[in-house]
Amino acid sequence: MNMKQEYTLTIYTENQVGLLNRIAIMFSRRKINIESMNTSPSEIEGIHRFNILINETEDVVRKIVRQIEKQVDVLKAYFNTNDTIIWQELALYKVPTDVIAEKVKVERLLRTYGARVVAIMSDYTIFETTGQREETDTLLKVLGEYGLIEFVRSARIAIIKDSKGFHEKLKEFELAEPTHHIIDEPISAAEAASKVV
């Protein structure tokens, strides 16, 4: 509970100017560093999806997720540990073409790390790989020995393993009076602690 670890936040939002700032400042206000952040469309047109990676304790994450979910333009926010998501990052590497051409070993390396060639120019070649941090890091280290010119890695994107997506949830949200009713059936304490809606 009080150990810091990686948490991936998945936030469904309206596509609204200014919302990125509204969400970002909730972390900076608490002096929490955002390790990576990605915004993209979701499975539903018009609904945006944020993935935010932070390194924090569960207690802090739970509280901040509730604060995020409270924002008017946020539909739903989830937080997950690494074992409950499938996640990937994309990395691009620029290396000198002449070095690549001379050293066959490099090509074998790329095969080992599942990289592919995106562009070949006379002076440079760009490789791409997707994977988890260790994979992109290892290739980074290896290519460093072959005159790596540039490197860039994308934010983490993640899918929650047991999520059923947002289609059904959205229907609930779109009911005229979605919250004004009393639920009779009991819920588990764990559910009560993590669920807000």
Add this chain to the structure above:
Amino acid sequence: MQTETINEQIDAAVAPIEITGGDAVMRALVAEGVETIFGYPGGAIMPIYDALYDYRDQLEHILVRHEQGGIHAGQGYARTSGKTGIVFATSGPGATNLVTGLADAMIDSTPLVCITGQVFAHLLGTDAFQETDVINITTPVTKWNYQVTDANEIPEALAKAFYIAKSGRPGPVLIDITKNAQVQKFNYPGYKPCKHIRSYRPKPVVRKEFTTAAAAMINKAERPLVIFGQGVILGCAENEFKAFIEKSGMPAAWTILGLSALSTDHPLNVGMLGMHGNYGPNMLTNECDVLIAVGMRFDDRVTGRLDRYAKQAKVIHLDIDPSEIDKNVKADVPVWGDCKETLPMITALLEKKDHRQWVNKFSECMEKEKEAVINEELNPSTDSLTMGEVIEQLNVLTKGDAIIVTDVGQHQMVACRYAKFNQTKSNITSGGLGTMGFALPAAIGAKYGAKDRTIVAVIGDGGIQMTIQELGTIMQNNINVKILILNNRFLGMVRQWQDLFNEKRYSFVDIASPDYVAVAKGYKIEGNSIEERKDLINALETMLNHDGPYLLEVFVGKENNVFPMVPQGCGVSEIRLK
């Protein structure tokens, strides 16, 4: 807001007509039942003011002297009327002057719709004259904000603003409208009030499981203590709350924003929580077996050190804002929802009880506090007046029917401790943010929100000097507020801390005051200044009986401290009586 008015508005607008953005703003305000606006014009909001000129019979606009005064007035209005406060300001400095009030309204859950002018859309980001990035400056201190750059957006943006400000846990909303949108003519589709936003859940689902669990826990409790905050007032649940505590005879203590939700003389009202609260509620928080928090957020000024707060008790927390549950104090039973709904659900399941012995413990504590603190405060043996006796005399004269608006500091704590209240929505103060300068402008708004009530603004000699310019607003509109300055010739609360914790190193707390009566006179406001006990009753009586605004300065003891006190970093049961 009346449905008929809205329908009339909608009907009137069925046939599309071409109007300006500024006019659309006015129509939205009228449709929402707005009566009073506090504001200050300027270049970027001129088209809205031009439109307002045609609506001046329907919409009363109070010209303040500073935008901060405008927004605090809006807060005072919202707090006494239970409606949404409306504030106008221009771009740039006009808008940045709202920030303190927005932060205050945000932390104290006050519904406001603030409309700011903005430079022309094509000038955004060019450092144009009086341009500032208002949306980003105000993001952390608004419940929602939105920039309008096209007149077509105005009706919907304002409808959302009103809905968001007032629903669920209320808060301030800011709509920034570029000047081009204000002058732009467009086909007005009519005004439709907003009732639902899909991404916004003002009220969490009430789970019967938890209301049942809460009732069962209360029924088993031997020493239940109810602590309540502004949620009871915001939820208009005063009666439901009373029924709840009365049914099982539970003592109830309040946060300063909860004050006046339960009348002072109610036998189960055991007083004030927190740093300068009463001895009983603080001590016995650490003796109760079930702590029931209703519409309050366990502020650090209420809890003291969290790891020494009610550790022995099971905690039931009722709140409309799910993010408050478990934020500071872990709840054993989280009762999400509007307490207007959840309280009766719990009350229905309560056994009739009478925890007389337990309630008596609070009386015993009160006796102890009287002996150590209260008797001397209300009937001092010193020559100099105390703040407490001034408030006590005020109680006698107003019989607890006045609205008391306080600023921030010693006088605020004393007023909250000793003022009597018979009616709800009668204690207006800056609680969470602790904004000095709040009281004078808030009193102006309070008067417009409750025109038939007596408004007494109790202010220290520090706070009054922060927003004293609003005497001009009072003069111009002849606003009948009573200004009671408790002058101890110090920034008293900071001085008290320096006295207690910094070896009396009085670092920059020695504040000089102008001749307040002369200042008031300059604003054509009657006033008086007294220093002696024999003059107190007459002076207060004159103030209250005066037809119109009145300023009374009362000099009180220079170095009086407010007790009891839970020093910072201590648990509530380490409360000091001296």
